[in-house]
Amino acid sequence: MRWGLLGHGDFRRLWLADALSQFGDRINLLAVPLLAAITLRATAWQVSVLRTLETLAYLLLALQVGAWTDRMRKRRVLVAADAGRAVAFGSVPVAAAFGVLTMPQLYVVVAVAGVLSVFFEVAHRTYLPSLVPRAQLVEGNARLQANVSVAAVAAPGLSGWLVQLFGGATAVGVNAVSFLWSAAWLRRIRAPDRLPEARARAPLRREIGDGLRFVFRHPVLRAIGAHDVCVSVCQQFQITVAALFLQREVHLSPGLIGLLQAGGLTGAVLGAAVARRLGRRLGEARLMWISALAWGVGYLMIPLTTPGWGLAWYPVGNFLTGMSIVVLNVHQLSYRQAVTPERLQGRVAATSAFLYFAPGPVGSALAGVLASVAGLRGTLWLAGAGVAASALWLVCSPLRRMRRLPEAYEEERTGSHAT
Template sequence: MIISPWRIADFRTLFTASILSQLGTNIGYVAVPLIAVSALDASPGQVGALATLSTVAFLLIGLPAGAWVDRMRHRRVLIAADLARAGLFASVPLAWWLGTLTLGQLYAVVLLNGCATVFFDVGSQSVLPRLVGRDGLVQANAAVMSLIAVGNVAGRSAGGGLVQVLTAPVAVAFTAASHLASALRLTAMRRTPAPPPPLPGRSTRLGAQVAEGVRHVFGNPELRALALTAALNNLGSQIVNTMLPVLFIRELGLPAGALGLFWAVGGAGLLLGARCARPVAVRLGYGRALGLVGLCSAPAGLLVPLFIDDGPGLWVAATGYLIAMFKTGMDNVLGVSLRQRMTPDSLLGRMNATFRCLLTGALAVGAAVAGLIGELVTVHTTLWVGGAFFAVAFLPVFLSPVRTRRELPERQVQDAVTSIT
């Protein structure tokens, strides 16, 4: 009998803490680049560099972080990461009030915040199977993905509104407070157990453990396809999102609230995709749901670059963005559940870190590409490049064994996976 995740106190604690954390993250997502554009007169290349630094930590420490998380108690990791993020974001409004805020400080804050986020994301995805059991993963992941989507809608809308009414540095102060509240909430979670000892014959060296996680992901054709599709999707998403503040504020002269609302449309798409993931998978099969939805939604990515003014083009672009994010919402619920079910407990941290390194590394690359193209050519050319990546992102899953999978792997698959990694 499958127990609902909502009946598990620790899952409810993690979920409510994540509400606070997501709210802060999404307010900061809007406020930080707007500080750079409006208060510090950043160029498209500098905005791209800011977005790159916010995610490059996954490339720098993502893989070893997974091995470290597999050795640590997850509750401590989550609390420490949230406290670090609260302190970093609190430094921004403080420096602004003192008249000492610089672009260099913003670069340092987003880079170090990215390092803390590496540990928080890997830790939260790794602790989830221990809290709800593997049979409850789809329902739990749907709830978490829905939360992220609602955070995108509420947080980014609130971020745009706070920037417009109270200025961007004040909005960043709300980000700091949200992460602090999340850390305090996580103290109510029961102490997570010590990590399991390494299996007999397995090396305890950091490099060997990191390599074991990488082999587990890229040696499995289904996990490899899921990783590549998600990376391409993130690449396109980041290229588009990096240039949106420049397009809205500088080129079209729209208020910050309009940018927040546009991003909120994407959050609504994520929410719809997350809520539809389970019923669609039950009807079509897990693999067919991923493949067919990807195929049908592919053209939507090419609608986003049609955003050329604040008239009809805005509505066309918003529709394309909504559909693209709908696919992302479904992919996240079904793809994360699939990879968690295919991975033994002893490898969860390293598997998640390998995915996060590739996926968030794609965000860093996308931001750098966006800044370069935006600086050398035009903002709209940059949007077309991002839309093209959106359109082809479904192909690795569609052309892989994932497309024929009807059910999630059974428990005995865990033993098979353990024996070959």
């Protein structure tokens, strides 16, 4: 059992597919705005529009997708979403090779990929409990979060150098290949891809309402959801303008931008490695609000970045941010999966995804306005202040009076759920 769940064949295939998909997402996160800024001479506003379109589908479709995926075979959804994203991003290097790549095409590509990402994210968040026992959810989520961490460390550097050496279109093409490879691993999972148990279908609005009510009536899930809404808007400020800030105010090349981000995000790898151990030592409940506060502190270090020795603020801030996000995600995701009844897994996952991602377009659009009014550095200060203030939702919730999260493990044994 030295390798834990990696000795489980189907989980190992899911883990490999997830790693490839995470690499694709991370390459895309840096390569697309750099392609727009360098090759197509995009403005800060146009880059913010790209990010807005990428996340707009979560606002428009996430809740509906949750109800639909509760009726569908999850692995089939994952494979189709990966294949579709490969086609969408694969069109970019083809257009660039013929000299016809434009900003409108990039807008369409990221919008289509955004819709497919909603299906992938919701199905992915609900697929793990069907592969492993609930007692192993924390380990499974920690290993999947490790993929996020490794991709966060390796992909920005790879993406930055791909853009510098071969151009942004090539980097996006590598992204497309990673999605195809992910789909191939998912198809090799041997566990039956069961159709959810047939039940009388209520109107879509009622099914969506069931998921919303479960989250908002549960005191811990409600606090997590409120934190996600607030932090999502502020996080988009940083994501939207960070590359432009490093290029135009700190005067770094694409390769150095990728290297700087990769070096700082090693904290995410450490977070994935120590999340379970820290949870046992400090208590999962206490660790969740501590991680949220540390995330805000990390973000407040980033706008201190300047040329020369001041560059150190960026990787230090990113290190603390990456570690905090991963630790928080491992425990809140495992908790939500454990307390949610099987019949509501898709809708509760979709509600959580909606609360986290749906405010993203608002944050991205605001980032473009703030960048033109307060400047790129000023926008990063607002991002840090907002993320730090968002932690108060968890600090002031029932989590503050708890050390452990016993409900998850009790309900895991009894099959009941909190109300």
